[in-house]
Amino acid sequence: MPYAQIVLPLNLKGSFTYKVPEELTPVIQPGMRVLVPFGGKKIYTGIVFELHDNEPENFIAKEIISVLDESPILTEEQIQFWNWLSDYYLCGLGEIYRFAFPSSLKLESETYLKLKPNITVDFENLDINEMYLIQALEVRQLINLSDIEAFIPKKEIIRTINSLIDLQYIEIDEKITEKYKAKEVAYVKINESVLDNQNLSEILLKLNKAPKQRDLFLFILDKQTENPDIHIKKSDLFQDGHFGSSHFKSLSDKGLVEEYYMQKDRIEGYEGELEELEELSESQKTAKEEIDEAFEENKNVLLHGVTSSGKTHIYLEKIEECINEGKNILFLLPEISLTKQITQRLEKKYGRQIGFYHQKLTDFERVEVWRRIKQNDIKILIATRNALFLPYRNLGLIIVDEEHDSAYKPREVSPFFNARDAALVLAGFYNAKVILGSATPSVESYYRARKGKMKYVFLNERFGDVKLPEYELINFKEAQESKKVSGNFSLQLIDEIRKTLDDKNQVIVLHNRRGYANVVECESCGYVNYCSNCDVVMTYHKAANEMKCHYCGQRASKPKTCPKCYSENLNERGVGVEQIHEEVSKLFPDHVADRMDVDSMRKKFAYEKLYEKIEDRETDIIVGTQMISKGLDFDHIELVTIPKADSLLYVQDFRAEERAYQLITQVSGRAGRVSGKGKILIQTYNPDHSVFQLIKMNDAAKIYKYFLTERQKFLYPPFTKLVMIELKHRKEDRVNRGSQFLGSVLRKYLPEECVLGPEKAQIARLNNLYQFQILLKLPRGKNYEKFKEMILLSLKEFDEITAYQSIKKDVFVDF
DNA sequence: AGCACGCCGACT
C-alpha cells in the first residue's frame, strides 16, 4: 500500500494523497500522525486516514517525511466518529482535526529540529544547504522550521531536512511538550506489578546488596500502604539528604518503582475520607431500575429529573457500576464552572482516577490528559464538549448533564456540532451507553425518548420529600392600571420580597438582559448609538459608564450630548439588569443586593467571591441574568422573581418559548431546596400566555405536548430537519448577490417549499461582515440524505463561481 | 486556511 490519505489541520475539504516511502510501509497505520510537506515550504502534522495503492492521476504525490507515532493516536472508533461528524454536519475533516487535537500534538512549521546525540557528520557528502543546517544546529541546538528560512531557500527546506533525517543526523524535537513539563510535580509509587506479585521478600533479598535502595524502597512502600490515597512527592524522598536521586533511578531501572507527574492543585482536593453513597430514595430506586432495564435492552436513557431530584445521585450509582465492570466514564457538562458538585462527590471516592478536560486547560495539560486517557489511566473524565475527541479505550458510559444546554452547540466555533447528539453517536461506536440528564430536556430529546428511540425516565419528586416550588403569575398591566407599581416592580412583588427578607431568607431576581439600558436615544432628533462594526445599537452599561456592543465587544464612551444635534435630551430605553439591580437596591436599602452577570463577573474570582458571599448569607438579594440559573445551590433561597418575564419571550427564534420555559424552571429550582416552600413570582403583561400558564401548572407532560404541537404546526424540529447556510462578506452587494445565486441553485435541486430565503441575518452586519442566511426546512427520513447530497452539490456549484469564492460560508446542520 | 502571484493606487 504505497499511498496514504492524509488529513491536514486546514479548513480544506477531504484528505490529501501522499506516497509512503518504502521504509515506512511496515510501520505506518491509519490513525497515526505523520509529518508531510505541503505547498512549497510548509510542514504539517497530518493524520493517516486510509492506506491504499491507487496512484493519483492528476498530480504527483509528495512523500511522507516521517511517522510520529508508534501506535495510532486516533482509535478506530474516533476515525469512524470523525467521518460521521464530517458527513452529518457537512464539515471538513481538517476542521475537525484542528478542533480535536491540542496544538502540541499537531506541530507545524513551529516544529523544532535537533541533532541526534553522538553522531559524527560526514561533511564531505553534504550539499551546501545541509551543511548550513548542521552548522546552525551545532550552534543553536534547537531550530524551528521558520528559522531555517533565514538561511535556506524555501523550496530547499523540506528536501534538506528530509535528507538529513534520512542520514540519521537530525530528528524532530518534541520540545514544546517538554517545555511544559516543569509545571508539573513528580510523584512516586511502587510499581503496581510488584505489589500484585507479593513476592516482597524475594525483592528485598535482591536489594540487600544495595541497602540504600532497599531502605528507599521500604520507605516508599511504607508510606503507600499507610494510606493508598496519598501521593508521595518525589522531592520529599531526598529532603533529608538520606537518599539520592541515583538510588531512586536504580530502583526505577529495576522496574520496582515508577514516577508519575501531576499538576499540584489537582491533588489537593481530595485528601478527605472516602464517602459512601447515601441510599437512594424510593423514586430514585425506581428510576435507576428503569435505567438498568434500558441498558439491558441496549437503549440509551433520557433522565428527566426535576430540580433537586437527585439526578447526580443516580449518575454516581451508574458510574460506580460501570467502574466495577472495568469500564470508563465520560461525564459531559455544558461548561466547566459547573463541575463543583459532581467533582466534590467523585473525588472523595475515586481520587486519582478522575481527570478533567476543558477549554481552560493549557495545551500541555490537554496533552497530559490525552496520554492518560490513552494509557487507560483515567476512569472518569469530567469534561466539556471538546473531550469527545480523546482516544478512549473501554468507554462504557457517557453522561450528558444538562443536555438541553445550548453551550453544547455554540455557534461561534467550527466545526458546528451538537455535543449531545455527537455523544450518542460516539457511544454507539464504542458500544457504550448514554444517559442524557436534565430538569428541562430539550424538545428534541423529549420527542426522541417519547418515540421510543431512547428510554424516558422521569423523576418527578425532589429528594427527601421536599416539595417543588410554587408558581404565581402577577398581572403587571392590572397593577399598573391600579397604580400599584413602583418602577418595574408591582407592589405585590415588593411585598413578597420584603416578606422573604424579613424571614431572613434570600431572594433571586432574574432579568435576562445585560447592561443598564438597551438604547440611548436623542429625544430631539432620534439619533441612536450604533456600533461601528455591526448593525446593532450599543447597550449602555452604567457600572462601567460606557456603551458596549454585545456582539463584537466594541466599547465607546457614553455621549453626554447628542453627537448629531447636540441636544442634551438623551433618553434611555429598554431595561437591563443593572437597572433592575439599581431599583432593587433602592427599594431595599437595608439589604444587600448583588448583581451577577458576565459584566460583573469578569474580574478574577468575582464568581467565587460572590458565591461565598451568598453561601455565608451576606447577600440577601441576587439580581442576575441567566447566569444565576446554573450552579447556585443554596439552602436559604426561598423566592425567585422575574419582574419582566415577557422579555424572555420576545426573541425571534422558534425555540424562544422552550428557552423561556427552561430558564424559568432552572432558576425556580434554586428556591426552597431544603424547606420545600420555594415560591416563584412571574410578573408579566400577558399572564394568559400559554407558556406562563403551563409553567404555573408545573406539568411537564403538558408543556412538552404544547411545544410539540406548536413545532408540528409550523414544521419545525423535531418534525423537520433544519439546515442554515450563512454567507458573510465585507461587501454587502457581493454577499447579497451570492446568496441570491445560492438560493436559486438550491431551489433547482430541492423542493420549492424547503428553501427559505436568502434573507438578511437578524444582525445584518457583524464585525464588519454583512450576513445573509438561507434556511432549509427538510423532511425527516430517507429523503433527508438525498437532500443533503443536493445541498453539497449546490455548494459545489456555488464554489465554482470565482467571484463568490471570497464569501465565507457556514453551514449549520440541526440549526 | 495560508501563501504566492499579479495587478492597480499613494508615497519615500
Next chain:
DNA sequence: GTCGGCGTGCTC
C-alpha cells in the same frame, strides 16, 4: 520610480 492593497488560484 516602488510599497502594499486585495482579488485569484493552488495546495496532494
